[in-house]
Amino acid sequence: MALLNRLARGLRRNLVVIAGLATLAFLMLPNVVVTVFSFNKPNGRFNYQWQHFSTDAWTHPCGVADLCGSLSLSLWIALWATVGATLLGTAIAFALARYRFRARSSAGTLVFLPMAMPEVVMAASLATLFLNMGVSFGFWTILIAHITFCLSFVVTAVKARVMSMDPRLEQAAQDLYATPWQTFRKVTLPIAAPGIVAGALLSFALSFDDFIITNFNAGSTVTFPMYVWGSAQRGTPVQINVIGTAMFAIAVLCVLVGQLVGRRPRRS
Amino acid sequence: MTAFATTGSNGTDVRLTGISKAYGDVTAVHPLDLSVPAGSFFALLGASGCGKTTTLRMIAGLEEPTTGTVELGGRDVTALPPYKRPVNTVFQSYALFPHLDIYENVAFGLRRRGVKSVRKQVDEMLDLVQLGDYARRKPQQLSGGQQQRVAVARALINHPDVLLLDEPLGALDLKLRRQMQLELKRIQTEVGITFVHVTHDQEEAMTMADTVAVMNAGRVEQMGAPAELYETPRTTFVANFLGTSNLITADVVGTASDDVLLRVSDTKLTLPGTRCTADARVGGKLLVGIRPEKITLTHADDAGTIPDGRNRLTGRIAQSSFIGVSTQYLVDSPAAPGLSVYEQNIERDARLVPGADVVLHWNPDHGFGLDAAQSIDAGTDVVELGTDAREAGT
Amino acid sequence: MTTTATDHPPAPPADGALHKAVLRRKRVPYWLLLPGVLWLLVFFAAPLVYQASTSVQTGSLEEGFKVTWHFATYWNALTEYYPQFLRSVAYSATATALCLLLGYPLAYLIAFRAGRWRHVLMVLVIAPFFTSFLIRTLAWKTILSDGGPVVRALDALHVLAVTDALGVTEGHRVLATPLAVVCGLTYNFLPFMILPLYTSLERIDSRLHEAAGDLYARPLTTFRKVTLPLSMPGVVAGTLLTFIPATGDYINAELLGSTDQKMIGNVIQSQFLRVLDYPTAAALSFLLMAVILAMVTVYIRKSGTEELV
Numbered sequence: 001m002a003l004l005n006r007l008a009r010g011l012r013r014n015l016v017v018i019a020g021l022a023t024l025a026f027l028m029l030p031n032v033v034v035t036v037f038s039f040n041k042p043n044g045r046f047n048y049q050w051q052h053f054s055t056d057a058w059t060h061p062c063g064v065a066d067l068c069g070s071l072s073l074s075l076w077i078a079l080w081a082t083v084g085a086t087l088l089g090t091a092i093a094f095a096l097a098r099y100r101f102r103a104r105s106s107a108g109t110l111v112f113l114p115m116a117m118p119e120v121v122m123a124a125s126l127a128t129l130f131l132n133m134g135v136s137f138g139f140w141t142i143l144i145a146h147i148t149f150c151l152s153f154v155v156t157a158v159k160a161r162v163m164s165m166d167p168r169l170e171q172a173a174q175d176l177y178a179t180p181w182q183t184f185r186k187v188t189l190p191i192a193a194p195g196i197v198a199g200a201l202l203s204f205a206l207s208f209d210d211f212i213i214t215n216f217n218a219g220s221t222v223t224f225p226m227y228v229w230g231s232a233q234r235g236t237p238v239q240i241n242v243i244g245t246a247m248f249a250i251a252v253l254c255v256l257v258g259q260l261v262g263r264r265p266r267r268s
Numbered sequence: 269m270t271a272f273a274t275t276g277s278n279g280t281d282v283r284l285t286g287i288s289k290a291y292g293d294v295t296a297v298h299p300l301d302l303s304v305p306a307g308s309f310f311a312l313l314g315a316s317g318c319g320k321t322t323t324l325r326m327i328a329g330l331e332e333p334t335t336g337t338v339e340l341g342g343r344d345v346t347a348l349p350p351y352k353r354p355v356n357t358v359f360q361s362y363a364l365f366p367h368l369d370i371y372e373n374v375a376f377g378l379r380r381r382g383v384k385s386v387r388k389q390v391d392e393m394l395d396l397v398q399l400g401d402y403a404r405r406k407p408q409q410l411s412g413g414q415q416q417r418v419a420v421a422r423a424l425i426n427h428p429d430v431l432l433l434d435e436p437l438g439a440l441d442l443k444l445r446r447q448m449q450l451e452l453k454r455i456q457t458e459v460g461i462t463f464v465h466v467t468h469d470q471e472e473a474m475t476m477a478d479t480v481a482v483m484n485a486g487r488v489e490q491m492g493a494p495a496e497l498y499e500t501p502r503t504t505f506v507a508n509f510l511g512t513s514n515l516i517t518a519d520v521v522g523t524a525s526d527d528v529l530l531r532v533s534d535t536k537l538t539l540p541g542t543r544c545t546a547d548a549r550v551g552g553k554l555l556v557g558i559r560p561e562k563i564t565l566t567h568a569d570d571a572g573t574i575p576d577g578r579n580r581l582t583g584r585i586a587q588s589s590f591i592g593v594s595t596q597y598l599v600d601s602p603a604a605p606g607l608s609v610y611e612q613n614i615e616r617d618a619r620l621v622p623g624a625d626v627v628l629h630w631n632p633d634h635g636f637g638l639d640a641a642q643s644i645d646a647g648t649d650v651v652e653l654g655t656d657a658r659e660a661g662t
Numbered sequence: 663m664t665t666t667a668t669d670h671p672p673a674p675p676a677d678g679a680l681h682k683a684v685l686r687r688k689r690v691p692y693w694l695l696l697p698g699v700l701w702l703l704v705f706f707a708a709p710l711v712y713q714a715s716t717s718v719q720t721g722s723l724e725e726g727f728k729v730t731w732h733f734a735t736y737w738n739a740l741t742e743y744y745p746q747f748l749r750s751v752a753y754s755a756t757a758t759a760l761c762l763l764l765g766y767p768l769a770y771l772i773a774f775r776a777g778r779w780r781h782v783l784m785v786l787v788i789a790p791f792f793t794s795f796l797i798r799t800l801a802w803k804t805i806l807s808d809g810g811p812v813v814r815a816l817d818a819l820h821v822l823a824v825t826d827a828l829g830v831t832e833g834h835r836v837l838a839t840p841l842a843v844v845c846g847l848t849y850n851f852l853p854f855m856i857l858p859l860y861t862s863l864e865r866i867d868s869r870l871h872e873a874a875g876d877l878y879a880r881p882l883t884t885f886r887k888v889t890l891p892l893s894m895p896g897v898v899a900g901t902l903l904t905f906i907p908a909t910g911d912y913i914n915a916e917l918l919g920s921t922d923q924k925m926i927g928n929v930i931q932s933q934f935l936r937v938l939d940y941p942t943a944a945a946l947s948f949l950l951m952a953v954i955l956a957m958v959t960v961y962i963r964k965s966g967t968e969e970l971v
Contacts, residue, residue, distance in 0.1 A: 020771030023764040024786060027852060030801035031790055037804060088698035098867060099691035107695055116902075118910020118954065120927045121947040124934050125713035126705060128944065132712055148705040150699060153904045196690040209794055211928075216934065232917055236800060244797040251792035255785050265812050330872050350875040355878045363869035367891045376887075377877035426877065 021229060031248060038241035042173070045235025059239035061246075064237040067227060074224035078208040081146035085207075088147070089154025092193075094188075096155070097162035114152045122149060123216035137219025145217040146166065146207040154199035155204060161195025162188075194246045278510050280341035280429035280462055281306040282327060287336030293301045295324045296539060298486040299335060301525050304430075304479070307591075309456050309463045311477035313470060315509070319486040320466045321360075321434055327464060328432050329353045335540050339587070340429055347460065351380070357432040361439055362415050367513075370394070370418050370649035371403040375379035377426040399609075403653045413444045420452070424459065431456075433465040438471065449475050465486060470510050474498070482506050484647070498559075500636055502545045514563070516556045517640055528637065530554060530604040537579045537632070544637030553640035560608035561636040568625035578629040583607065585624045595620075599628060652654035692793040717944035719833065728941065735945045743929050747953060750925040757847035761855040761904050762897065764848070769859035769896075770889075774868070779923075787856055795850060799917050802846055806836045806918070838920035846914035851907065855900035860897025863889070870930065898965050902958060909954055926950055 011018070019124035035046055062068035095101075096108055114122060126148065130141050169191065173183040211225040218226060228240055276383050282304040289297040297319040304310045312320040325331035328348035336347045356377065364373050374393055375386045383389075394400045395470050397417035407415055414438060422429055436452070438446045442618075453476050457464045461580055473480045474494035481491040482505070490497060490506045501507035504515060518530035518537060528548045530537045537556060541548070548554055558579075565585075566574055575579065583601030597609040597620070609628060610621075622625065721727035740747075770785045779867060790798060805812055813836050816822050826830040831839040866889065874884040912927030924944065934943040 006723075016767050016770050016774055019767035021768075021774075023768040023852070024783070026764065026849065027787065027790055029805060030798040030849070031793055033801040033804050034793060034797055037801070048807055081971065088701055091694040092698040095694035096693040099694075101688075101691045103695070107699055111697060111705065114695075114706055116906065118927070118950060120910040121713075122706070124930055124943055124947050125709035127934065128716050128940060129705070129709040129712050131940070132716075144705055152703065156699075157826070166868050178731065195867065205791060210790070211796060212911075215931070224792055224798050227787060228794060228800070229913075232796075232800060240797055240800075244793040248789065248793045250786070251886055252789055255789075260786075328872075328876060330875070350872070351880055355876075357873070358870050359873055359876075363867060363870075363873040364890060366894075367874070367888075376879070377876070380880075380883060422877065422906060484859035614743045 033244045034241050035220055035248075038238060038245045040238055040241075042238065047238050048235045050165075052059075054238075061239055061242050064239050066222060067237065067243075070155075070222045070224045070227040073139075073221070074125040077142055077146060077223065080143055080203045081150055081207040082200050084143070084147040084155050085150035086196065086205045089151045089203075090158050090192075090196055090198060092151075093155045093158035093162060094192075097159045105165065111152050111155045114149055114261040115156070119149070126213070127216040137217060138221045141219070142214055142218045142221060142223065144212060145213045145228040149210070149213060150203035150206055153202050156200060157199035158192060158195040161198075162192050165191050203213045206215055280648055281509065282310075282321070282430055282462065282464065283339040283342075284327070285337045285339070285624050286324060287323070287333045287338065289319070289326060290334045291332060295486055297326075300463075300488050302481065302488065302491075304464060305461060306462055307460050309453065309465065309477045311465045311467060311473035311480045313467055313473040313480050313482055313509075314483035315468055318483040320468075321485045323483070324432050324434055324464060324466045327430070327592055328357045330540055331528075351556065354429040355432055355638060356426050356428040357434060358419045358423050358436045360435045362407075362419035362436075364415055364418055366407055369404050369406055370399060370410070373407065373418055374422045374425055376422065378488070381426075384575075386618055393421045396424075397421045412440050413448065415452075416440060420455070424455070424461075428461065430462045430464060433463060435466055435468070437467070437469075445469075445472070452476060474510070482509060484509075484574075484633070498542065500545075501557065501573055502638070503640055503646070504555065504644055505647035506640045507636075507647070510647070512608055513557045514560060515608045515638070516558075516603070516646050517536075517644070518554055518556050518603075520550050520552050520554050522550055523548070527632070528554070530556060532556075532581075535581055535603055537581075539635050539637050540633055543635065545631070545640035546637055548637065555638040555640050555642070555644065557636045557638055558630055558634060560596070561594075561610040561611045561612075563607075563628050564632045565611055565617075565620055566627045566629065568617045568627060569619075571627045574627060576628050577632070579632050579635065580627055580629045581607070582625070582627055585622050586618060588621055599626060672927065672964035673942055684893045690737055697735065705965075713944045713947060716940050719941050722923055723938055732941070734943045736949065739945045740949060743802055743926065746926045746929050747921070747923055747949070750909050750927070750950075751924075752860065753844050753845050753847060753904055754911075756844050757851065757899055757908050758855075760844070760848040760903045761852050762901065765787060765852055765855040765900065769856050772860055773863035773866075774871075784860075787853055791853065796913065796917075799846055799850065799913060802842070802849065803837065806845070808835045808837060815930075834839060836920065836925070840919070840923055841913050841917040843923045846918045847911060850911075850914060851904040854903040854907070858903060859893065859896040862893045862899070866892050890899055896964065900963065905961075906954055908959070909957075 008088065019060050035048070038055050038057060039055060040047055040050055041052040041056060042049065043051055059065070092107070092111060096104060096111075123145070127137075135141060165188070169187055170183050173187045174180070178186060211227060211229060214223050214226060215229070222230070224243075228236075231237065231240060274592065282302075282528060283476075284300065284302040286299045286301060287297065288295065288299040300323070302323075310558045313325060314320045323388045326333045327343070329338075329348055329352075331480065331526070333346065337344055339345065340354065354430055360561055365376065368376070368582055371390055372395070372546040375390050378386045378389060383518045390403075391400065397420060399417055402410060402414065417438075421434065433452070437448050438447060451473055452463075452465075456476075465473070465477060478492065479491065480494055480497055482489045482497065484505050492504050499509055501510065501513070503511075507513040509514065516532055516537075519531040520528060521531045521536075523541070524538075525636060526541045528541055530539060539554075539556060544554070546554060568582070581601045583599040583603075585597055586600045587598040588607070589596050592613075594610045594612050595616070597611065601607055601611055607628065690858055706918055715729055716727065718729060718731050718789050720730045720732045720735075752890040768783075768787070772787070776783050781865055787855060804810070807813070813822070813834065816836070817834055820910045822834060822836070824833055825841055826833065830841045830844075836842050836845075841872060869891070871884055874888045875881075909925075910927050911932050913923045915923050915928050926951075930950070933939045933946065
């Protein structure tokens with residue numbers, strides 16, 4: 001009885017821990033399934049039922065037509081979209097965070113709106129523009145669309161960082177004979193760097209994984225998410241799971257390495 | 269104020285027995301026994317990291333002691349969670365609820381205990397701390413001093429057996445701090461509740477408390493009335509942490525009646541045996557302590573005018589600074605370098621300038637003797653650190 | 663330096679140089695803004711204007727579309743597709759509520775109870791993002807597959823009997839039912855709820871919890887009276903970040919639902935990409951925005967965030 005009471009009390013006290021871990025399990029479950037099914041050898045075209053263990057897909061990751069082509073296209077688009085959005089977004093963020101001027105609040109609203117709008121609306125309206133202009137859909141329309149929606153996220157990330165920076169640091173630099181440009185190079189930029197990196201990483205992830213906006217603006221060009229979408233109708237090759245698992249592993253590894261590297265100087 | 273007078277509560281005594289706290293390998297508080305008499309104003313004084321706040325938090329129930337027990341008025345409360353203990357805390361930087369206005373902050377404890385009509389009590393309490401007009405303001409709209417008074421009101425309204433104050437004045441500027449010290453002292457005298465006050469400010473502790481416990485590295489170094497601690501420190505840490513002390517290493521050469529006879533670089537000093545806490549064996553060493561304001565400076569030319577029976581040291585003035593109420597001198601002596609001397613500005617001797625040869629002399633009864641095995645500098649550097657590291661907490 | 667600028671009144675040389683420098687400094691923010699804002703005007707604002715004009719056009723693909731101020735498109739779209747609108751709002755609201763219910767304990771756990779595991783848990787919350795969300799959504803097809811362990815367990819526990827009676831599942835299956843779509847939406851947008859919740863919880867001074875405990879509040883009261891009110895900004899932000907994209911989503915309905923679970927996003931997509939009825943797609947887009955705007959306004963009014971810290 002006492003044991004039962006203690007168990008009940010322990011359970012009550014750790015209710016939030018149990019509930020939280022259950023949510024975490026819910027979040028992780030699909031990743032586990034994706035990983036496990038990357039070793040499946042399905043009967044038929046769809047990889048939804050477990051059949052036999054096999055490493056075929058891992059040894060032939062590009063064994064399906066067009067899959068790796070779509071992957072590399074997605075990586076290129078993500079790379080250029082990141083470069084474009086980071087350059088444009090960082091400039092806007094500095095203007096909004098560092099200066100007071102008349103158009104400031106309207107510019108802020110213009111930047112905020114794309115994030116407050118369902119993707120499908122933005123996607124359809126941009127495609128309408130391209131249609132009306134007679135632009136042919138493909139790499140460039142996808143890239144433009146991606147830069148457009150990544151831009152706002154970069155601004156948000158960089159602005160938060162620049163805003164939290166002590167303005168006296170810049171004044172101190174100028175007091176110590178730094179010209180405005182030197183102040184920017186030697187003080188402002190290094191301090192804003194984590195925000196810029198965060199914005200760039202976010203852009204890359206958003207662009208690489210985007211489906212809805214790409215769906216409207218790609219024409220017949222196939223990015224990796226478009227390939228996965230199509231395969232849901234045509235048949236899902238196991239290689240999709242291999243790529244999903246590999247991406248997950250690489251990213252987690254990068255985070256772990258980043259944490260280790262980031263921690264070292266603090267210890268010494 | 270009548271609200272408190274009629275309750276007739278004279279506070280409750282706090283007794284800590286063998287209480288200690290360890291975080292993994294780090295011992296924050298070594299096993300200590302502490303007894304706070306009912307109705308007293310008790311101060312835990314020490315630099316940051318000395319374990320004073322941890323001790324306070326164990327009384328509040330916010331920290332579970334590794335060993336030992338906490339008793340309030342003879343009742344063991346060690347196992348009780350904070351919300352079941354009859355104590356309240358004035359937190360460092362106040363911890364006022366930012367989403368509630370002043371009125372609701374003060375009413376919080378009463379409401380939690382199911383008190384139905386809180387209006388009269390809250391109004392009275394806000395009047396007591398002179399914030400009646402601010403009831404509907406949010407905490408962040410108040411100044412530091414006003415927030416501090418809300419924090420006190422929020423705790424006091426619950427009529428706790430013991431009020432715990434964790435560096436309650438740390439965030440205030442010097443002038444306001446002085447004012448609040450007197451204010452808190454007044455409130456304590458009026459309500460008669462036991463106050464346990466944690467601070468790193470020795471002046472604050474001595475001004476406010478009846479009893480001060482000086483803590484260092486998780487241990488209580490010495491406990492007693494402020495004057496007793498100041499006049500008769502028992503360790504070099506207490507001697508240096510509370511005010512300033514000149515500590516001179518001397519050889520014990522003999523005893524005469526109740527006095528200990530000492531020698532330092534060919535000069536003889538005496539010290540009453542009753543003012544010597546260390547074991548004074550002939551042939552051994554002793555630290556002689558003397559407070560700067562107890563020393564008189566006389567120009568070497570007038571050495572003959574010094575009465576007999578006083579301890580004397582010769583030296584040369586290295587530095588002098590005019591403070592207003594006094595002049596502070598730094599005197600290098602063969603016995604010890606850098607002796608501090610505070611002379612009141614009554615009749616200033618114009619010859620006492622840097623470079624002048626002087627004689628330092630004092631009544632032997634004002635000296636104190638300490639064990640020479642301790643570090644002579646203990647407690648000297650921590651005072652500044654305590655002020656800087658206020659935010660870091662202890 | 664001489665003052666030759668014609669647009670300034672003549673001024674002493676030194677002052678003129680200073681004046682120019684000040685002017686140059688005043689122009690800096692505009693130069694910084696120019697490229698990005700131009701980009702957004704051309705590729706975000708202009709398309710919306712185009713979209714608006716398209717919504718009042720009539721015509722056909724062959725003959726081309728003309729602006730005829732044909733507002734009836736809106737009325738037709740609304741009357742024809744109101745079930746999809748209602749469904750979108752219902753699914754999205756349910757998923758948002760579930761996200762809050764599931765996400766709050768996890769955010770709380772990370773903010774207050776995780777200790778040195780905090781970073782690990784944070785990485786685990788973000789980690790699923792690293793795998794394409796379409797692949798992860800497809801994984802739910804496996805998890806919820808007919809006769810799979812999850813469905814069999816739910817069946818054995820008579821959960822499916824209850825949900826069937828409520829009309830959110832059908833018979834012995836979960837896939838191709840509202841439950842599957844809501845489950846997919848909840849899963850996909852959960853991190854968008856957890857992150858703002860965590861940010862606002864983490865900001866709460868832990869001494870406020872101690873102060874509440876010191877003032878006789880039991881843990882549950884402390885949560886109700888201190889933690890929850892102080893985390894409201896996170897709740898509101900998380901709700902918006904979940905509700906807005908979930909309402910316009912069509913991926914979960916497409917992959918996990920059947921034709922009976924189509925949401926408004928599915929309609930816009932098929933009108934635009936398959937039927938090629940651009941005016942209707944445009945009108946639906948604006949109706950969707952109006953619906954979301956209305957819901958969000960009501961929500962923000964109700965939650966009274968302006969009073970919060």
